[in-house]
Amino acid sequence: MQNIILQATNISKNFYDPVTVEVLHNVSFGIQKGEFVSIIGKSGCGKSTLLYILSTMDTDYSGELMIDGERMAQKKEKDLARIRNEKIGFVFQFHYLLNEFSVLKNVMLPALRLNKYSEEVIREKAFAKLDILGIKDLSEKKASQLSGGQKQRVAIARSLINDPAIIMGDEPTGNLDKKNSQIVFDTFKHLSEDLKQTLLIVTHDPSFAESTHRIIEMEDGRII
Amino acid sequence: MTLKLLIQIAITMLRARLRQTIVAAVGVTFGITMFVTLLSFMSGLNGMLDGLVGNRTPHIRLYNEIEPSKNQPINLSEAYKKDYNFINSIKSNNSRQEIYSANKIMQTLKEDNRVLGYSRKVASQVFFNDGAIDIAGFMNGIDVEAEMLLYSFRDYVTSGNPLDVKNRSNSIILGKPLAEKLMVSIGDIVQVATIQGERFQLKVVGYYQSGLADFDKTQSFASINTVQKILGKPSSHITDIQVKLKDMNLAPKTAKEYRQVFGVSAQDIQAANAQFETGTYIRNLISYAVGITLLIVAGFGIYNILNMMIYEKMDTIAILKATGFSGTDVKRIFMLISLSIGFFGCLLGLLLGNTLSRLISHIPFNSPAVPTIKTFPVDHNPVYYAIAIIFSLVTTYFAGWFPARKASKVDPVVIIRGK
Ligand SMILES: Nc1ncnc2c1ncn2[C@@H]1O[C@H](COP(=O)(O)OP(=O)(O)OP(=O)(O)O)[C@@H](O)[C@H]1O
Numbered sequence A: 001m002q003n004i005i006l007q008a009t010n011i012s013k014n015f016y017d018p019v020t021v022e023v024l025h026n027v028s029f030g031i032q033k034g035e036f037v038s039i040i041g042k043s044g045c046g047k048s049t050l051l052y053i054l055s056t057m058d059t060d061y062s063g064e065l066m067i068d069g070e071r072m073a074q075k076k077e078k079d080l081a082r083i084r085n086e087k088i089g090f091v092f093q094f095h096y097l098l099n100e101f102s103v104l105k106n107v108m109l110p111a112l113r114l115n116k117y118s119e120e121v122i123r124e125k126a127f128a129k130l131d132i133l134g135i136k137d138l139s140e141k142k143a144s145q146l147s148g149g150q151k152q153r154v155a156i157a158r159s160l161i162n163d164p165a166i167i168m169g170d171e172p173t174g175n176l177d178k179k180n181s182q183i184v185f186d187t188f189k190h191l192s193e194d195l196k197q198t199l200l201i202v203t204h205d206p207s208f209a210e211s212t213h214r215i216i217e218m219e220d221g222r223i224i
Numbered sequence B: 001m002t003l004k005l006l007i008q009i010a011i012t013m014l015r016a017r018l019r020q021t022i023v024a025a026v027g028v029t030f031g032i033t034m035f036v037t038l039l040s041f042m043s044g045l046n047g048m049l050d051g052l053v054g055n056r057t058p059h060i061r062l063y064n065e066i067e068p069s070k071n072q073p074i075n076l077s078e079a080y081k082k083d084y085n086f087i088n089s090i091k092s093n094n095s096r097q098e099i100y101s102a103n104k105i106m107q108t109l110k111e112d113n114r115v116l117g118y119s120r121k122v123a124s125q126v127f128f129n130d131g132a133i134d135i136a137g138f139m140n141g142i143d144v145e146a147e148m149l150l151y152s153f154r155d156y157v158t159s160g161n162p163l164d165v166k167n168r169s170n171s172i173i174l175g176k177p178l179a180e181k182l183m184v185s186i187g188d189i190v191q192v193a194t195i196q197g198e199r200f201q202l203k204v205v206g207y208y209q210s211g212l213a214d215f216d217k218t219q220s221f222a223s224i225n226t227v228q229k230i231l232g233k234p235s236s237h238i239t240d241i242q243v244k245l246k247d248m249n250l251a252p253k254t255a256k257e258y259r260q261v262f263g264v265s266a267q268d269i270q271a272a273n274a275q276f277e278t279g280t281y282i283r284n285l286i287s288y289a290v291g292i293t294l295l296i297v298a299g300f301g302i303y304n305i306l307n308m309m310i311y312e313k314m315d316t317i318a319i320l321k322a323t324g325f326s327g328t329d330v331k332r333i334f335m336l337i338s339l340s341i342g343f344f345g346c347l348l349g350l351l352l353g354n355t356l357s358r359l360i361s362h363i364p365f366n367s368p369a370v371p372t373i374k375t376f377p378v379d380h381n382p383v384y385y386a387i388a389i390i391f392s393l394v395t396t397y398f399a400g401w402f403p404a405r406k407a408s409k410v411d412p413v414v415i416i417r418g419k
C-alpha cells in the first residue's frame, strides 16, 4: 500500500448542459509506483474528463482522490497548483508550449516555479531531460520553430523536469504521424523500464496499450 | 525568486507584443506629458495673474475711513440713556484722513513677528494741469525703498529709476497712460494742483505701468516728503500703512485684531480681491480635470490592450496553470505587465512634459498688461510631477487589475478542451 502513487475512489462527475449528464460514474482504481498504465475506450466515454480530475485541474467532482498519500479534497487552488507543479507531469494531445520562450526555458519554467534548485542546477537538469529525449541540440530554438514531433518531445521533457511522482498523458500521440508516434511511445517505454517512472497514458492505439503493464478500459464513464 | 521569475515571464510577454506595448505606453506618456505641461503652464499663468494683484497689494491696509462718528452727542446724554435714539441724515464732519498716532502703530508692527514688513503712504487726490484742462488723479507719497522691497515697485516702473523719486527733490513718476495724456516725457515738468488749489511744478523721472490700464491712467508716485509738502501737512501725516505678513492666509484674522487694537480701518487682501482667488481656484480645477481625464483615457487604453493580450495568451495562461502556476501568479504577471507599461510610459511622459514646458517657457509673450514678463510663465513645480507619478501608477493599477483578475480565473480545462 505504501507504494500507491495515485488512488481514485468512487469518482463521479456530472455536466449540466442543460440536462444533467453523468460523464463519470464511481470510477475507482489505484496506480503503484513504477507502474505503466494505459486507459483506452471509445471516443466520448470520459477519458479526458477523468484525466483532468486526476491531474487536479478539475475540482468539480465527487469521490476521493489521493496523490502520493495526500488527499486532494478541500485543498486550495494555490496548494493544488503546487501539487501539479511538484508531483504531476502532464503531456497534452496538442503540444502546448509557450511560443514566446526558448525550448530550454519551456523545460525550465516548472522547476523555476518550484524554486527548489538554483537556476544553474535547473539548467543542467533541463539539458539532461532534453538529452533523454534526444533533442539537446534544439535547446536554444524558439518553441514555435519546432516540428510537431519535436514539440511533443519537449513537452515530455518539461513534464519530467521536477521528477514528478506520475506523468499523465492525454493522447500524446493523437496529433502525430506514425514515425513520430513511435518515437514518443519508445520514449515512454524507456522512461518506464529504465527510469521506473510511473505513467498514466490515455491512448487510442491498441498496440501501444498492449505494451503497457496494465490496461484500464472505459465505457460510458465506467471502468469495465 | 518567484517574483523574479514572474518578472521574467512578464518581460518576455511584453517583448513578444512589443508594438501593442508601445501603443499602450504612448497613451500613458501622452497623458502624463499633457498633465505635467498643462499644470505647470496653468500654474505659471495663475502665478502671473495673482502677482498682478497679490504682489503689489498689501496683505492688510490700515487707513482711516471717512465716516460719521458712531458716538453721536445724544448718546452721551444722561437723560436719554434708556431710550432708543434715532437720528436721520448724519453727515461725516471734516474729519482727518490721516491715521492717528501712526508712529505708535508702526512701532507695534515692528515688534509683531507675524509681520514681514510695512510701508507708509500719503495718498491724496490731485489735479494734473494740461493746458486749460485739469485731469483728476491720485498722488501717492511712498517710501520707495520699502515699496521696492515689499511690493516689487521696481518691476512696475518701466522707464526711469524709481529711486530718483527719493533722491531728487520735487520729482514724480507718472502712470504711463497718464503721461501720454499729459503729453509729457521723462525730464519734462508737470503741473500738479491740490484740491485746495495750490499749484506745484514737479519733474517727471519715470513711468509706472501696472498692467491695469484704468488704474495707471490716474496714478502718480512721489516721495512722502514731497506729498506732505504739497499738502502742507507735517511729517507725521500718514494716510495708509501697508502691512505684508509672513503668511498671507492669516490676513483676515490679523486685520480684525488690528481694527480693535489700533482703532483704525483694516482691510485684508482676501476681502479686497475675492474674485482673484475664485479665478485661481477655477483655473486649477480645470487643469486638474483635464489632466486626470487624459490619464483615465490612457488607463482605458491599457485596459483594452491587456484584455486583448489575455485573449491572445489564453493558451499560455492555461499552460502556466497546468504546469503549476497558481491564479495569483498569473494575476501578478499581468499586474506587472500593466504597471511596467504605466511606469515606463510615465517616466517618458515626465521627461517630455518637462521638455515641453521648458519650450513653452521660452516662447516670447509680450503683453502691455504685464510689462514684467517677456516669455510665457511656467511653474516647474515638482509637486505636479509627483502627482503625475501617483496618478499614472494608480490608473494603470486599476486598468490592469480587472484584466489580471480575469486571467487568474481562466480555467485551463476549458482552454485545453477547446483545442
Ligand atoms: N463542458 C462540457 N459540457 C458538457 N458536456 C461535456 C463537456 N465536456 C465534455 N463533455 C462530454 O463529456 C463526455 C466525455 O468527454 P471526454 O472528453 O472526457 O471524452 P474522451 O473519452 O476524452 O473522448 P475522446 O477520446 O474523443 O477524446 C462527452 O460525451 C462530452 O460530450
Ligand SMILES: [Mg+2]
Binding pocket: A047, A048, A049, A170
Ligand atoms: Mg479526450
